[in-house]
Amino acid sequence: MKPTIVLVHGGFVDGSGWRGVYDDLAADGFHVRVVQNPTKSLADDTTATRQVLDEVNGPVVLVGHSYGGAVITEAGNHEKVSALVYITAFAPDQGESVNSLLETFPGDGPQPPILPPVEGYLFLDRDKFHESFAGDVTPEEAAFLADSQVPWGLEALGGVVSSAAWRVKPSWYLHVTDDNMIPPVAQASMAERIGATVSETPGSHAVYVSRPKVVADVIRKAAASFS
Numbered sequence: 001m002k003p004t005i006v007l008v009h010g011g012f013v014d015g016s017g018w019r020g021v022y023d024d025l026a027a028d029g030f031h032v033r034v035v036q037n038p039t040k041s042l043a044d045d046t047t048a049t050r051q052v053l054d055e056v057n058g059p060v061v062l063v064g065h066s067y068g069g070a071v072i073t074e075a076g077n078h079e080k081v082s083a084l085v086y087i088t089a090f091a092p093d094q095g096e097s098v099n100s101l102l103e104t105f106p107g108d109g110p111q112p113p114i115l116p117p118v119e120g121y122l123f124l125d126r127d128k129f130h131e132s133f134a135g136d137v138t139p140e141e142a143a144f145l146a147d148s149q150v151p152w153g154l155e156a157l158g159g160v161v162s163s164a165a166w167r168v169k170p171s172w173y174l175h176v177t178d179d180n181m182i183p184p185v186a187q188a189s190m191a192e193r194i195g196a197t198v199s200e201t202p203g204s205h206a207v208y209v210s211r212p213k214v215v216a217d218v219i220r221k222a223a224a225s226f227s
Helices: 015-027 042-055 068-075 098-102 126-133 139-147 154-158 184-193 212-224
Strands: 004-008 032-035 060-065 081-087 171-176 197-201
Touching: 004 015, 004 042, 004 068, 015 032, 015 212, 032 042, 042 060, 042 068, 042 154, 060 068, 060 212, 068 081, 081 212, 098 154, 126 139, 171 184, 171 212, 197 212
Parallel strands: 004 032, 004 060, 060 081, 081 171, 171 197
Antiparallel strands: none
């Protein structure tokens, strides 16, 4: 039996961006679930992901994009999770948060155009969204993503991982070479630290939208390793 694929989105977006990946995997016979995280806090998002995992029968490949990598690092300790897939994602260790990882990123490259927080939530500058987040999608699609942003809570960025699932479960990492949100050098460092099987592709931070087949193929490799 093929494992179930559970997809976890990152900050500023919702789960609808996974549609291309979902369709590709579903056409191949996989059962796929998409988590809709509130992105208010890491604790809330971990709970939302675990609720989906509780409902699934059999083993799971748990996939996270961007901030979703922090979520799967915590939620991936669930007994049904057999593999972790990081799509240009944060991969914190125990005691770390997205914020603490951001402090280690190089300061001489492109900087995410994050606006000052308003009542505890963050947004990206809409005028710079296309270039920074989704440089390889159409201007129309980038505009829609910018205008449908989900507020990202400061408690999500500051949430500390209590137990890193990648320490006990195999992981895969998609290294995206043109990402202007998570620098490629930071991606490479995190992937190496967690001992991930690494694939590489050109693409923007929104690679799961622009290159869904590439993303789905990495997930297939993880699923094939134990199915």
